Amino acid sequence: MLTTNYPLLADQIAEFQQNGHIYLPQVVTEEILHPYRHAIRNWSSDFQAKQKPIEERDTYGKAFLQMMNLWEDDPMVREFVLAKRFGQLAADLLGVKQVRLYHDQALFKEPGGGLTPWHQDQYYWPIQTPKTVTMWMPLVDIQAGMGMLTFASGTQRVELPPMPISDESEAMIAQYVKDQEFPIVAQKTMQAGDATFHMGWTLHAAPGNESNTMREVMTVIFMDAEAEVMEPKNANQEADRLRWLSGYAPGRKADSPLNPVIN
Ligand SMILES: O=C(O)CCC(=O)C(=O)O
Secondary structure (H helix, E strand, O other), X not given: OOOOOOOOOHHHHHHHXXXXXXXXXXXXXXXXXXXXXXXXXXXXXXXXXXXXXHHHXXXXXXXXXXXXXXXXXXXXXXXXXXXHHHHHHHHHHHOOOOEEEEEEEEEEEOOOOOOEEEEOHHHHOOEOOOOEEEEEEEOOOEOOOOOOOXXXXXXXXXXXXXXXXXXXXXXXXXXXXXXOOOOEEOOOOEOOOOEEEEEOOOOEXXXXXXXXXXXXXXXXXXXXXXXXXXXXXXXXXXXXXXHHOOOOOOOOEOOOOOOOEOO
C-alpha cells in the first residue's frame, strides 16, 4: 500500500489549492500503519522520559512532544516517511512533478497537553517556494477533545508580520482570524491512518488534549523537488538551513542528502 497511488479527484486538488488544506480518509489502513506506529512510539517513550514535567514548560513546550527526523535513525520510520504513496499525494496536491523531503516530526500531545498556538509553518523555513505541504497523520483514533488540527481556510495567501510562536502571536492571530472571518475548519474525529495535508503558509492551530489518551501524530513535510534554499530571514530559518538542508547555501537547489526525492 505504501508503494501504490492514492487516487485523488480533480475536485480534491482544487479544494486543497483553494483552502490550503484537505482531509483524506484512510491514506493507509490501521493494519498497514501498525508496525510503523510501534517504531514511532518507541521514540516517544524515551523522549518523554527526558522532558521536564508539563507544568514547568512554556506554552510551546506544553503543546506536544516534538521528535524530529526519526527517519535518519530508524529503518522502519525511514520506510514510512519516504513512502511513495505520501510523496505522490503531496506532489499531486501541490501540482508539481515530484517532491522532496524537508523533514519529519512526530507530534505527540500528552494527556493534559496545552494548545498548539496559531502559526504559519513557513515562517520557520528557508525555502524559496510556497509549494510546500505537511502531511499530518494520527497513529491513533482522535476523538473530540484530543487536540484536532484546525485550519483557517484560505490563509495560505495571507502575509502576516513575521513572528515566531509565542503567547503574543497566539493572541494576535486568534483575533486576526476571527476579525477576518476566515472559515475555521477541523475534523470532528479522525481514524488512525487518515491524514490532513496543509500548505506551508496556511494558518493552523490545535486545542489542548483534555483526554487521558496520548494524541499520537506523525507528520512529514515535503517541498517541490525544484525548491531552492533561500537566504534565511530569521534565526529560526538559519537553524533550519543548517539542520534540515545540510547547511546548503542560499540560491542552491535544496537537494542535500537529507532531502531525497520521493519516488
Ligand atoms: O499537531 C499539532 O498540534 C500541530 C501541528 C503543526 O503545527 C504542523 O504539523 O504543522
